[in-house]
Amino acid sequence: MNQTYRTPAQPERRSELLSVRLGDQEFAMDIRSIREIRGWIASTHLPHAPSYIKGMINLRGTVLVVIDLAERLGLPPQEPNAASVVVVVEDGENTAGLLVDAVCDIITVTDDMRQDIPQTGSNNPLEFIEGLIMLDNRIISTLSIPALMPGNAMLEQIPAAELV
Numbered sequence: 001m002n003q004t005y006r007t008p009a010q011p012e013r014r015s016e017l018l019s020v021r022l023g024d025q026e027f028a029m030d031i032r033s034i035r036e037i038r039g040w041i042a043s044t045h046l047p048h049a050p051s052y053i054k055g056m057i058n059l060r061g062t063v064l065v066v067i068d069l070a071e072r073l074g075l076p077p078q079e080p081n082a083a084s085v086v087v088v089v090e091d092g093e094n095t096a097g098l099l100v101d102a103v104c105d106i107i108t109v110t111d112d113m114r115q116d117i118p119q120t121g122s123n124n125p126l127e128f129i130e131g132l133i134m135l136d137n138r139i140i141s142t143l144s145i146p147a148l149m150p151g152n153a154m155l156e157q158i159p160a161a162e163l164v
Contacts, residue, residue, distance in 0.1 A: 017107045017133070019140060020087060020100040022070045022078070026140045027100075028107060028133060033089045033145045037103055040084035053150065054080065054099055064088065065150055066097040072148060073128055094149045107140070109133055 017028035043055030043066050052071040056063050066086060071077040078084070078099060086097040115132040128147050133140040 013111050015109050019104040019107055021102045027143050028140050029143045035088040035090050038086050040080045064097050069098045089145050091146045091149050
Protein backbone atom coordinates (compact mmCIF):
# COMPACT_ATOMS: atom_id res chain seq x y z
CA MET A 1 0.00 0.00 0.00
CA ASN A 2 1.47 3.29 -1.08
CA GLN A 3 0.75 6.34 0.98
CA THR A 4 1.28 9.87 -0.20
CA TYR A 5 2.46 12.25 2.45
CA ARG A 6 1.60 15.85 1.96
CA THR A 7 3.57 18.61 3.48
CA PRO A 8 1.60 21.61 4.58
CA ALA A 9 1.56 24.21 1.88
CA GLN A 10 3.73 27.18 2.52
CA PRO A 11 1.65 30.17 3.46
CA GLU A 12 1.01 32.46 0.55
CA ARG A 13 3.21 35.54 0.71
CA ARG A 14 1.19 38.74 0.71
CA SER A 15 2.38 42.31 0.61
CA GLU A 16 0.71 45.68 0.36
CA LEU A 17 1.75 48.14 -2.32
CA LEU A 18 0.65 51.67 -3.09
CA SER A 19 -0.14 52.19 -6.76
CA VAL A 20 0.47 55.55 -8.43
CA ARG A 21 -0.20 56.89 -11.91
CA LEU A 22 2.23 58.57 -14.29
CA GLY A 23 0.41 59.55 -17.46
CA ASP A 24 -1.44 56.40 -18.53
CA GLN A 25 0.92 53.99 -16.74
CA GLU A 26 0.58 52.55 -13.26
CA PHE A 27 3.46 51.80 -10.89
CA ALA A 28 3.52 50.39 -7.36
CA MET A 29 5.81 50.67 -4.35
CA ASP A 30 6.05 48.85 -1.04
CA ILE A 31 3.76 50.62 1.41
CA ARG A 32 6.35 50.14 4.19
CA SER A 33 8.64 52.60 2.35
CA ILE A 34 6.04 55.38 2.35
CA ARG A 35 6.27 58.04 5.03
CA GLU A 36 3.43 60.27 3.83
CA ILE A 37 1.48 61.53 0.83
CA ARG A 38 1.04 65.26 0.26
CA GLY A 39 -0.17 67.64 -2.38
CA TRP A 40 2.25 69.47 -4.63
CA ILE A 41 3.76 72.71 -3.35
CA ALA A 42 6.21 74.90 -5.24
CA SER A 43 9.79 73.74 -4.82
CA THR A 44 13.08 75.61 -4.65
CA HIS A 45 15.47 75.00 -7.53
CA LEU A 46 18.59 73.00 -6.66
CA PRO A 47 21.51 74.28 -8.79
CA HIS A 48 23.41 71.71 -10.87
CA ALA A 49 21.03 68.91 -9.92
CA PRO A 50 20.12 66.25 -12.49
CA SER A 51 17.11 67.16 -14.60
CA TYR A 52 14.89 64.61 -12.82
CA ILE A 53 15.25 66.60 -9.55
CA LYS A 54 12.34 69.07 -9.49
CA GLY A 55 13.85 70.91 -6.53
CA MET A 56 13.59 70.83 -2.78
CA ILE A 57 10.82 71.56 -0.29
CA ASN A 58 10.68 72.18 3.43
CA LEU A 59 8.97 69.25 5.12
CA ARG A 60 8.44 70.33 8.73
CA GLY A 61 11.98 71.70 9.04
CA THR A 62 13.70 69.05 6.91
CA VAL A 63 14.88 69.66 3.35
CA LEU A 64 13.32 67.10 1.03
CA VAL A 65 14.52 66.53 -2.54
CA VAL A 66 11.61 66.08 -4.98
CA ILE A 67 12.17 63.64 -7.86
CA ASP A 68 10.09 63.77 -11.05
CA LEU A 69 9.35 60.04 -11.06
CA ALA A 70 8.33 60.06 -14.72
CA GLU A 71 11.62 61.56 -15.86
CA ARG A 72 13.62 59.31 -13.49
CA LEU A 73 12.01 56.30 -15.18
CA GLY A 74 12.75 57.58 -18.69
CA LEU A 75 9.22 58.81 -19.41
CA PRO A 76 8.44 62.35 -20.57
CA PRO A 77 8.94 64.82 -17.69
CA GLN A 78 5.83 66.05 -15.90
CA GLU A 79 5.01 69.64 -15.13
CA PRO A 80 3.48 69.67 -11.65
CA ASN A 81 -0.01 71.06 -11.28
CA ALA A 82 -2.61 71.38 -8.52
CA ALA A 83 -3.59 67.71 -8.94
CA SER A 84 0.01 66.43 -8.65
CA VAL A 85 1.01 64.47 -5.57
CA VAL A 86 4.32 64.00 -3.75
CA VAL A 87 4.80 60.56 -2.21
CA VAL A 88 7.43 60.85 0.53
CA VAL A 89 9.47 57.63 0.64
CA GLU A 90 12.23 56.39 2.91
CA ASP A 91 15.06 53.96 2.37
CA GLY A 92 17.10 53.67 5.54
CA GLU A 93 18.43 57.15 6.28
CA ASN A 94 17.46 58.51 2.85
CA THR A 95 14.17 60.33 2.32
CA ALA A 96 12.88 61.85 -0.92
CA GLY A 97 9.62 62.97 -2.49
CA LEU A 98 8.40 61.30 -5.68
CA LEU A 99 6.27 63.54 -7.90
CA VAL A 100 3.39 61.55 -9.44
CA ASP A 101 0.18 62.42 -11.28
CA ALA A 102 -2.07 60.62 -8.79
CA VAL A 103 -2.22 58.02 -6.05
CA CYS A 104 -4.49 55.19 -7.18
CA ASP A 105 -4.97 52.44 -4.63
CA ILE A 106 -3.49 50.13 -2.02
CA ILE A 107 -3.05 46.71 -3.58
CA THR A 108 -2.67 43.44 -1.69
CA VAL A 109 -0.35 41.35 -3.84
CA THR A 110 0.03 37.58 -3.70
CA ASP A 111 2.73 35.40 -5.24
CA ASP A 112 0.52 34.27 -8.12
CA MET A 113 0.08 37.92 -9.19
CA ARG A 114 3.84 38.50 -9.50
CA GLN A 115 5.73 38.17 -12.79
CA ASP A 116 9.38 38.57 -13.75
CA ILE A 117 10.52 41.43 -15.94
CA PRO A 118 10.88 40.28 -19.55
CA GLN A 119 14.37 40.27 -21.05
CA THR A 120 15.01 43.30 -23.25
CA GLY A 121 18.73 42.93 -23.90
CA SER A 122 19.47 45.80 -21.54
CA ASN A 123 19.84 46.07 -17.77
CA ASN A 124 18.26 49.54 -17.68
CA PRO A 125 14.72 48.36 -16.79
CA LEU A 126 16.14 46.20 -14.00
CA GLU A 127 17.67 49.21 -12.27
CA PHE A 128 14.39 50.78 -11.15
CA ILE A 129 11.86 47.96 -11.55
CA GLU A 130 11.78 44.97 -9.18
CA GLY A 131 9.04 43.03 -10.93
CA LEU A 132 5.59 43.11 -12.46
CA ILE A 133 2.12 42.60 -11.05
CA MET A 134 -0.77 41.29 -13.12
CA LEU A 135 -4.04 42.75 -11.85
CA ASP A 136 -7.37 42.88 -13.68
CA ASN A 137 -5.82 42.83 -17.18
CA ARG A 138 -3.33 45.53 -16.10
CA ILE A 139 0.43 45.26 -15.83
CA ILE A 140 1.80 47.28 -12.91
CA SER A 141 5.56 47.72 -12.50
CA THR A 142 6.90 47.44 -8.94
CA LEU A 143 9.46 50.15 -8.20
CA SER A 144 12.75 49.73 -6.35
CA ILE A 145 12.83 52.62 -3.86
CA PRO A 146 16.59 52.31 -3.13
CA ALA A 147 17.40 52.59 -6.85
CA LEU A 148 15.24 55.72 -7.23
CA MET A 149 16.91 57.60 -4.38
CA PRO A 150 19.39 60.32 -5.28
CA GLY A 151 22.95 59.58 -4.19
CA ASN A 152 24.60 61.12 -1.16
CA ALA A 153 26.61 63.35 -3.49
CA MET A 154 23.30 65.03 -4.40
CA LEU A 155 22.56 65.80 -0.76
CA GLU A 156 26.03 67.30 -0.29
CA GLN A 157 25.13 69.96 -2.88
CA ILE A 158 22.48 71.47 -0.58
CA PRO A 159 24.03 74.48 1.19
CA ALA A 160 24.23 74.01 4.98
CA ALA A 161 22.24 77.23 5.52
CA GLU A 162 19.30 75.68 3.64
CA LEU A 163 19.25 72.68 5.97
CA VAL A 164 18.54 74.81 9.06
